[in-house]
Amino acid sequence: MGYDLVVKGGRIATAADLFEADIGVRGGRIVAIGEDLGLGDRTIDARGRLITPGGIDAHAHIEQISSTGVWTADDWFTATRSAACGGTTVVMPFAAQHKGDSIRQVVADYHDRAGPKACIDYGFHMIISDPRPEIVDDELPELIRKGYTSFKIYLTYDALKLNDREVLEVYALARREGAFVMVHAENHDSIAFLAQKLLAAGHKAPKFHAVSRPQAVEREATHRAITLAELVDQPVLIVHVSGAEAFDQIRWAQARGLRIYAETCPQYLFLCAEDLDQPGIEGAKCMCSPPPREKANQPAVWRAIANGVAQVFSSDHAPYRFGDADGKQKALQDFKKVPNGVPGLELRMPLLFSEGVGKGRIDIHTFVAVTATNPARLYGLSPRKGSIAVGADADLVIWDPDRAVTVSHSLLHDAMDYTPYEGMQLTGWPIETLCRGVTVAKEMEFVGQAGFGQFHSRPLSDMARPVGRFPTGFNPHDGSYQP
Ligand code: URP
Ligand code: ZN
Ligand code: ZN
Numbered sequence: 001m002g003y004d005l006v007v008k009g010g011r012i013a014t015a016a017d018l019f020e021a022d023i024g025v026r027g028g029r030i031v032a033i034g035e036d037l038g039l040g041d042r043t044i045d046a047r048g049r050l051i052t053p054g055g056i057d058a059h060a061h062i063e064q065i066s067s068t069g070v071w072t073a074d075d076w077f078t079a080t081r082s083a084a085c086g087g088t089t090v091v092m093p094f095a096a097q098h099k100g101d102s103i104r105q106v107v108a109d110y111h112d113r114a115g116p117k118a119c120i121d122y123g124f125h126m127i128i129s130d131p132r133p134e135i136v137d138d139e140l141p142e143l144i145r146k147g148y149t150s151f152k153i154y155l156t157y158d159a160l161k162l163n164d165r166e167v168l169e170v171y172a173l174a175r176r177e178g179a180f181v182m183v184h185a186e187n188h189d190s191i192a193f194l195a196q197k198l199l200a201a202g203h204k205a206p207k208f209h210a211v212s213r214p215q216a217v218e219r220e221a222t223h224r225a226i227t228l229a230e231l232v233d234q235p236v237l238i239v240h241v242s243g244a245e246a247f248d249q250i251r252w253a254q255a256r257g258l259r260i261y262a263e264t265c266p267q268y269l270f271l272c273a274e275d276l277d278q279p280g281i282e283g284a285k286c287m288c289s290p291p292p293r294e295k296a297n298q299p300a301v302w303r304a305i306a307n308g309v310a311q312v313f314s315s316d317h318a319p320y321r322f323g324d325a326d327g328k329q330k331a332l333q334d335f336k337k338v339p340n341g342v343p344g345l346e347l348r349m350p351l352l353f354s355e356g357v358g359k360g361r362i363d364i365h366t367f368v369a370v371t372a373t374n375p376a377r378l379y380g381l382s383p384r385k386g387s388i389a390v391g392a393d394a395d396l397v398i399w400d401p402d403r404a405v406t407v408s409h410s411l412l413h414d415a416m417d418y419t420p421y422e423g424m425q426l427t428g429w430p431i432e433t434l435c436r437g438v439t440v441a442k443e444m445e446f447v448g449q450a451g452f453g454q455f456h457s458r459p460l461s462d463m464a465r466p467v468g469r470f471p472t473g474f475n476p477h478d479g480s481y482q483p
Helices: 076-085 103-114 133-145 164-177 188-200 207-212 215-232 244-255 266-270 282-286 295-306 328-332 348-357 364-378
Strands: 005-013 018-026 029-034 042-045 050-053 055-060 088-096 125-127 150-154 180-184 236-238 260-264 396-406 425-435 438-442
Touching: 005 364, 005 396, 050 364, 055 076, 055 348, 055 364, 076 088, 076 425, 076 438, 088 103, 088 425, 103 125, 103 133, 133 164, 150 164, 164 180, 164 215, 188 207, 188 215, 215 236, 215 244, 244 260, 244 295, 260 295, 266 295, 266 348, 282 328, 295 364, 348 364, 348 396, 348 425
Parallel strands: 005 042, 005 050, 055 088, 088 125, 125 150, 150 180, 180 236, 236 260
Antiparallel strands: 005 018, 018 029, 050 396, 396 425, 425 438
16 A cells, blocks of 8 residues: 655654654554655655654643633634644643633633634643632543543632642642643742732833742742642642742752653743843733743753753743733733733744754754653653654654744744744744644645644543652552551
């Protein structure tokens, strides 16, 4: 039997290997990797190109209402179109529960929004903000068993935060069901206190967003999220880690043998606190939480990626337009009113490729691991996603490793009116993106279709398996005590 598609002669990079071969595709899957597979019904000449697995962006806010009640600028169509053009073939945004919601209903509604518009494959994490008994005992176990195997909780934001007791209850449920927990770790009361004092003193400009959320509040909450996880023996991933101080806590936990993972994002490598301090409200373009740190912090984030302390590189795409009255223009009032978040779906892969691989800060295998293979393994998408292997979906990115691109928002495909990375000069660009063997983006243009994306329910992840150790010997899940 022949191939629907043969991708010929590219240099294939996986998390482990780099080699030259043809890739044979049938029915959307890779069925052969070999030296000379001949021609397919369609053949792509990839000689001189690099091929990586399609990117998995495991943290993005798409067609979601923020903690302050504002819709993201991107809907499922514009977000996934933009992701495809940047080399991403799977996105994992959040079905977000707000207080009082049934999470079952939230998930059903999110499917209705995604299905007709998604241009690439997708899965849902859930956001749990109201862990009342019927949610924890009834709805969540059912959803986890149906393949919604990960959820995010918040230690900050009035509308979303859980207290420590609630965190423990949610961790305990996750352990019972084998689910994976992602934590937004910032100390809420400290932020509220500092913000109130700043505003009372007349400090309203965007730069004070960072002053109200210093590394110390992230460090403390990260340590607390880890400590609570240790008490109930629940693996946890700390999302959007911004700086050296939180990474110190994570490294400490990992060295202690705890199953603690970390994610970081482009804004912590390529933006800094100084970017919030620009004339007028321009700095609002770079406002996200946790905020970008001082420039001197950036090497610590690179180190965390390079030496494996951070396993996942996501965009945390949270798009709010600069020109919208309910978007970044809110900075005209004060920093507290501004919806938090920066866009990054389309540039996540090109930025890390150019500045990481291209400049020798990380190798190509680490690049593939943090942008595709590790998120696939952590969130139950492998072996179908995240690598280039026989049996996997033909999710492929063909790179021109030498293409020079000056970033401009006019090149991008989201629904935003700016990019915080405007003017950066990058080398290397994803010139063709294939999702299940179908080209969805080519030469910086979107060529895919709304509704093509498939939803993936996800089995429990091996990486979310508990360690089996409790600090005092007391197992709070079954009541046993073995000191
Ligand atoms: O500022 C951010 N990161 N906004 C998106 C919401 C979140 O906490 O990830
Ligand atoms: Zn968050
Ligand atoms: Zn986020």
